[in-house]
Amino acid sequence: MWPADKEEAARWFSQRLAEFRFDGQAGDIPWRAASDAHRPAAVLVPLVWHAAGPTVLLTQRTESLSTHAGQVSFPGGKVDADDRSTEDAALREAREEIGLERACVQVLGSLPQYVTITGFVVTPVVGLVTPPLSLTPEPGEVAAVFEVPLAQALDAHQYERHCYVRDGVEGFYLAMNWQQHTIWGATAAMLRLLSQALTD
Numbered sequence: 001m002w003p004a005d006k007e008e009a010a011r012w013f014s015q016r017l018a019e020f021r022f023d024g025q026a027g028d029i030p031w032r033a034a035s036d037a038h039r040p041a042a043v044l045v046p047l048v049w050h051a052a053g054p055t056v057l058l059t060q061r062t063e064s065l066s067t068h069a070g071q072v073s074f075p076g077g078k079v080d081a082d083d084r085s086t087e088d089a090a091l092r093e094a095r096e097e098i099g100l101e102r103a104c105v106q107v108l109g110s111l112p113q114y115v116t117i118t119g120f121v122v123t124p125v126v127g128l129v130t131p132p133l134s135l136t137p138e139p140g141e142v143a144a145v146f147e148v149p150l151a152q153a154l155d156a157h158q159y160e161r162h163c164y165v166r167d168g169v170e171g172f173y174l175a176m177n178w179q180q181h182t183i184w185g186a187t188a189a190m191l192r193l194l195s196q197a198l199t200d
Contacts (some may be wrong), residue, residue, distance in 0.1 A: 001151075001200070006049050010106060010128050013047070013198070017126060018108030024140050026189040029161070032115035041120040042090040043076025045111070045194065046100065046129045048060045048147055055147035056191065057129065059098060060181065062143045072183045074124070074190070075100065075142075086110070086123035098145055099136030105129055111193050116186050117166060117190040148178045154195040159188060 002009045024031050046057040061071050075094040083089040087110070088099040105127040114122045137145055152158060158176040162184070165171075174192055175184035183191065 001154075002054070006128075009049070009054070010108060011127070013108045013128065016198050017111070020111075022112045022193075022196075026174065026192040026196070028103075029189060029192075031112070032117075034113055034115050034121040037161070038115055038119055038121040040079040040086065040089075040123070040143065041077060042079055042093065042123045042125055043190070044090040044094040044095070044100075044105070045074055045124050045126045045190065046105065047104075047108070047126065047150060048131060048133070050131065053172055056149040056150055056153045056194075057145065057147050058181075058187070059137070059142045060144040060146070060184065062139075064142060071185070071187075072154045072181050073187050076122070078120070087125050090123070090125035091127075093188070097138050097142055100129070104133070111190060111197060114186055114190055115192075117171070122186065122190075124193075125185040126194070140193035146179075146181065148183070153191045154199050156192070156195055156199075159192055 002012050013029050022045060048055045048057050058072050059075055061073055075097040076090055077093045079089040087107060091105060094100040095102060108126045108128055111124040136146055159174045162175055173185050174188040175182060176188055
């Protein structure tokens with residue numbers, strides 16, 4: 001699918017992201033529209049380059065957090081006033097949460113913004129990372145760091161559609177399983193969008 005050479009693959013990923021024309025859906029889940037009421041946030045979607053094939057790096061949040069406890073997510077968070085851009089925010093959050101230094105990340109581009117049901121408009125920044133990695137997860141936020149093969153994450157058949165009801169309103173979300181982890185909600189939706197950008 002992607003070139004075997006890392007530098008050629010980086011150019012291929014960047015080109016696919018730049019040329020991606022979003023149709024307003026991740027799989028069959030409609031995207032929410034952003035408004036001025038939504039707070040800006042950013043996440044880093046780290047693609048880790050391995051000879052056997054690239055992976056996507058994810059984190060599992062600690063059970064003690066007040067929001068999204070125990071959930072699988074990308075490193076990221078709110079855009080601070082001192083951040084120069086959403087890219088800067090994503091790289092800062094990755095350094096703070098898992099100790100991934102920004103000098104180790106080759107930014108490839110971004111996916112369309114994702115609006116969460118909790119009121120954030122999230123910019124997923126895609127970056128290429130080359131091992132070996134020396135990560136130091138923040139123990140108060142991150143319970144585990146793990147990798148999913150990129151080929152698995154891009155396989156549309158891995159995603160299941162689920163229904164939920166929040167405040168009396170019905171909606172849908174995507175989920176996929178990898179080993180002992182369930183990847184769902186915003187994280188699964190952004191992975192499904194990455195799949196559309198790189199494979200459709």
